[in-house]
């Protein structure tokens with residue numbers, strides 16, 4: 001296990017594409033807990049471009065970076081197909097790993113990554129950054145405290161046009177490298193949020209369609225889900241509508257929570273809204289303070305309360321959490337197990353496309369991975 005003796009954790013990047021440039025590089029630069037020591041990409045020019053802007057030494061050989069780059073930990077953000085080999089190599093060198101979502105393409109790879117980190121006693125964290133939004137944290141606290149009663153139903157939509165994000169390569173639309181188009185890139189965030197907020201899944205049935213894009217990939221995704229606690233859910237994503245579509249609703253016996261993490265629109269004009277029938281005296285502080293009455297003498301006897309919590313960078317929170325877990329200050333917040341469970345839903349969705357029916361979860365270890373093909 002890497003012994004952290006310096007105050008700053010020295011990070012190596014595996015992959016030097018868009019998300020490193022947009023998020024991980026700047027966030028490490030701003031952090032006083034971490035520093036960028038090295039960058040590896042199979043395309044050396046991309047690694048060098050990141051080091052020019054954010055620091056560190058560029059490599060086009062992973063073993064060399066792990067052996068000579070002076071890193072305590074790595075962030076893996078390559079095309080999905082290469083997550084497992086990067087994360088396992090890093091663990092075998094005693095380095096802690098923050099691996100971007102999805103953890104890997106198959107549950108077999110996910111298990112191998114978890115085993116490698118377990119053997120090396122290193123941290124393995126998954127980049128489900130949406131859990132770090134303040135509105136998600138508040139929603140989680142309210143649900144866990146029973147504020148909206150028992151959640152029996154949830155739904156979430158997450159869509160982003162294929163031209164919206166400035167990726168450096170087209171790996172997402174080459175299923176051999178990505179393991180899936182929209183389900184594995186967008187819907188997977190909501191699979192994780194559903195697990196985080198409602199609980200583990202017990203089954204899934206999927207409708208994955210190709211509707212618009214030139215590449216024959218899933219660009220129109222629907223999942224119906226069952227949870228072990230009896231709740232039901234629906235998750236939908238697409239890659240063609242021009243707005244960023246985003247919204248998650250959780251329906252409990254005593255209230256409703258609506259939350260948005262990426263964008264807001266006129267129909268959901270606040271990142272967090274809670275419907276309750278409770279009156280002012282029964283509200284937790286976070287909601288009492290957020291409620292703004294239309295007249296001071298009118299009490300609150302239930303209704304919608306909208307919150308605009310401070311906009312924090314979920315990537316900054318994610319890095320802080322990773323550094324804290326490396327220092328042993330708290331358990332890994334989003335573990336390899338969480339990555340495996342999310343990937344299992346994707347793999348089960350593919351089996352559902354094939355069988356045209358519900359697939360029970362959790363999957364057997366030996367469950368096949370059968371990538372759908374699209375007309």
Ligand SMILES: NC(=O)c1ccc[n+]([C@@H]2O[C@H](COP(=O)([O-])OP(=O)(O)OC[C@H]3O[C@@H](n4cnc5c(N)ncnc54)[C@H](O)[C@@H]3O)[C@@H](O)[C@H]2O)c1
Nearest residue numbers: 015016017018019041042043077078082100101167168169
């Ligand atoms: N958490 C999020 O919301 C979020 C957002 C964006 C991307 N991501 C994840 O980050 C990863 C990368 O996405 P991106 O948008 O940066 O992609 P990208 O296409 O912009 O960049 C991919 C980079 O990986 C490099 N590469 C290819 N094969 C490699 C290998 N074997 N070893 C090292 N480098 C290799 C390419 O040269 C390129 O620089 C994906 O897994 C994606 O799911 C997560």
